[in-house]
Amino acid sequence: MCPAVQDPREPIDLHAHSRVSDGTESPAELVAAGVAAGLGVLAITDHDSTAGWVPAFEAARGTGITILPGMELSTQLDGASVHLLAYLIDPAHPGLLAETERIRAERLHRAEAMVQRIAVDYALEWDDVLAQAQPGSTIGRPHIADALVHRGHVADRSAAFQSILHWRGGYYRPHLAPKPLTGVELIVAAGGVPVLAHPGGRGPDRVFSEKRIKTMVDAGLAGVEIGHRDNAPSSRERWSDVAERYGLIVTGSSDYHGLGKPNVLAENTTTPENYARIVELGTGSSPFEG
Ligand code: AMP
Ligand code: FE
Ligand code: FE
Ligand code: ZN
Secondary structure, three states: OOOOHHHHOOOOEEEEOOOOOOOOHHHHHHHHHHHHOOOOOOEOOOEHHHHHHHHHHHHHHHOOOEEEEEEEEEEEOOOOOOOEEEEEOOOOOOOHHHHHHHHHHHHHHHHHHHHHHHHHOOOOOOOHHHOOOOOOOOHHHHHHHHHHOOOOOOHHHHHHHHHOOOOOOOOOOOOOOOHHHHHHHHHOOEEEEEEOOOOOOOOHHOOHHHHHHHHHHHHOOEEEEEEEOOOOOOHHHHHHHHHHOOOOOEEEEEOOEEEEEOOOOOOOOHHHHHHHHHHHHHOOOEEEEO
């Protein structure tokens, strides 16, 4: 085992977004923020895209920070949005690439449909949303939120999510995505390590019966993100118990989105032991030692 795996520098933060999806910083700015926060390891985990990896590696060179390459894969189950963190995947795996391209296209259609609904009641055009997103990025509600802010309808992203963009706000539409089980299988096929992201949100806790969890673990689900601000205490207890029974890797992360969310780097962290287990399991790519 290489020394960096045996003795990674702390703190270790394994979930962060750049403008490649719905963060507000470029991959290079995200890495600079990680260095400024004193991180030993930072994972870049944009939604359904690995386009930020290479610029993140380039920015990390010579800084001493380690970049764990990852992605946050969107999946859907019974109307619930379930996110899977996919570490150390092969970014060129054809099956996973085809699926993420499909998801990004579905996200685009869904965002357009939401804008059409919103435009009935608020001055908002699809071009307003496009103006808020980097070309080719994974489009999500945060970009609609930015357009609503720009138009002066809401104060910030959080206000938009609490009102117009809320799933019960009257304008919400889900987007098509594979089932979590398919997601786990694809990530494993791409040499990656699947970790269930923030399971304590509205979705996963409701849809994951004990039987479904076992099926996911049998398919290769390797870990669960228990340290996350969206996980309520009761669901942390539940998933800690699940992790213990199945011997899962346990992670903690910030889910940093730059200025797009109040989450700050290293507000939750992962232990070196759990990080080492991810690095040992992943075969599709390697951490970049900056
Ligand atoms: P979507 O995947 O398009 O449904 O949008 C959900 C994304 O919006 C999540 O990945 C979060 O990162 C982000 N998000 C959720 N709540 C907020 C919030 N209050 N402020 C900013 N971003 C948020
Ligand atoms: Fe996000
Ligand atoms: Fe997420
Ligand atoms: Zn995230």
